[in-house]
Amino acid sequence: MKALVYGGPESRSWRDVPDPAVKDPEDAIVRVDAVTICGTDLHILRGDVPEVEHGRVLGHEAVGTVLDVGSNVRTVEPGQRVLVSCISSCGRCAPCREGRQGQCLGGGGWVLGHLIDGTQAEMVRVPFADHSLHAVPENVSSEDAAMLADILPTAYEVGVLAGAVSPGDTVVIVGAGPIGLAAITTARLYSPSRIVVVDPAASRREQALAAGADRALSPEEDVPAAVEALTGGRGADVAIEAVGIPSTFELCTELVRPGGHVANVGVHGAPATLHLERLWIRDVTITTGLVDTRTTPLLMRLLSEGKISVEGLCTHRFGLHEMQDAYDAFSRPDESGSLKVVLFGDAT
Incomplete structure (x- = not known):
């Protein structure tokens, strides 16, 4: 064969x-x-x-x-x-x-x-x-x-379930590739108040909106400021990392609110910096996993x-x-x- x-x-x-x-x-x-x-x-x-x-x-x-x-x-x-x-x-x-x-x-x-x-x-x-x-x-x-x-069970289990997405949450998904789009689909099962997607490609941002995202941002924008404005200064309840590079993981830790969840789904081939000096006091839960x-x-x-x-x-x-x-x-x-x-x- x-x-x-x-x-x-x-x-x-x-x-x-x-x-x-x-x-x-x-x-x-x-x-x-x-x-x-x-x-x-x-x-x-x-x-x-x-x-x-x-x-x-x-x-x-x-x-x-x-x-x-x-x-x-x-x-x-x-x-x-x-x-x-x-x-x-x-x-x-x-x-x-x-x-x-x-x-x-x-x-x-x-x-x-x-x-x-x-x-x-x-x-x-x-x-x-x-x-x-x-x-x-x-x-x-x-x-x-x-x-x-x-991609569907990965986004659902490692992103949505591990991130504890709940009704009324603000969910930020960094990356609008196949996993990110599947995370939109499965997060919607839990009725979040808004889903925000971050991706550099205009075509993928458009696809994210078509899949049910409420807002699609480019990383060239001030993403933390935009998320703060959407959430009254609190930050995201759940930030799902769906790329697998250090900068996207680190962005998720910036976007999440105190007491929120960062669910890492992306496959990483290089180390990322974990800023415990900023995170330790904020009650942030970080999860990783294989589907x-x-x-x-x-x-x-x-x-x-x-x-x-x-x-x-x-x-x-x-x-x-x-x-x-x-x-x-x-x-x-x-x-x-x-x-x-x-x-x-x-x-x-």
């Missing part, structure tokens, strides 16, 4: 690799019908995730059709359309039983495209299939379902019932064999205007 293979920093190739096969009784083999590229894949290609070995097939989010299952798989079967979650879960260890599947100690967690071969391929082996695959309702398209493999995907079934149900929308998140579509072109578009959003890109296999 063909797959996108990591060759070291700034090196990727679309080439032939061996077909995956069931190795463990809990495995499933899934034909990839729709797959996306994540900002984390770009971090890998920049060398920010040294655990990824040369020769690894990248990718950790997809929708596909089950081709084969191991002898111990009980809840999925060949021919079924499924969402391949970015997190694999053994379902047995203490973290999994606590709902912290991202910290799985039984061989799961974020392994696809990281520690084992991933989804940017014609087929993928998914470990712990019973806990790591989700049935896709007939009325949900593969493109829309792919948004639930990573657990425990909310994926809920989000799938809300999507199927029309309670949430992922419209506008996918801006570019390619054939699976156009993987290199898709990476070029996704990695240059200022030129391409890309948010999420989705690639479709021949069967779709």
Whole structure:
């Protein structure tokens, strides 16, 4: 089969690799019908995730059709359309039983495209299939379902839930890429009084407003002053960092009110300064985390019932064999205007 293979920093190739096969009784083999590229894949290609070995097939989010299952798989079967979650879960260890599947100690967690071969391929082996695959309702398209493999649960769990967004809150989201837009969608479930988005790209600020933000600011503006004016001098109840660079994290700590929450969602490849000399007295809660995907079934149900929308998140579509072109578009959003890109296999 063909797959996108990591060759070291700034090196990727679309080439032939061996077909995956069931190795463990809990495995499933899934034909990839729709797959996306994540900002984390770009971090890998920049060398920010040294655990990824040369020769690894990248990718950790997809929708596909089950081709084969191991002898111990009980809840999925060949021919079924499924969402391949970015997190694999053994379902047995203490973290999994606590709902912290991202910290799985039984061989799961974020392994696809990281520690084992991933989804940017014609087929993928998914470990712990019973806990790591989700049935896709007939009325949900593969493109829309792919948004639930990573960005929707990540924004919801690591941003909205960890940030304790509540009715009436002022929520500031720094970054209007796919994660930031997904944070707008899922924050709106809790009826905040206003959502303010900060992003340097005019096109992304426009998309944020279309997604439900009340105000979109450029970082070239005096953002702290604008947030103070909107909140009567208090500051944001919740500041969600959705970029992954030091300046955006540090901005969030400036914008949050005393007693507020900073929820860091972005993947950081460089240190950020934590100004404890200013924060210690202000009762600020700072959270970080890897998504657990425990909310994926809920989000799938809300999507199927029309309670949430992922419209506008996918801006570019390619054939699976156009993987290199898709990476070029996704990695240059200022030129391409890309948010999420989705690639479709021949069967779709």
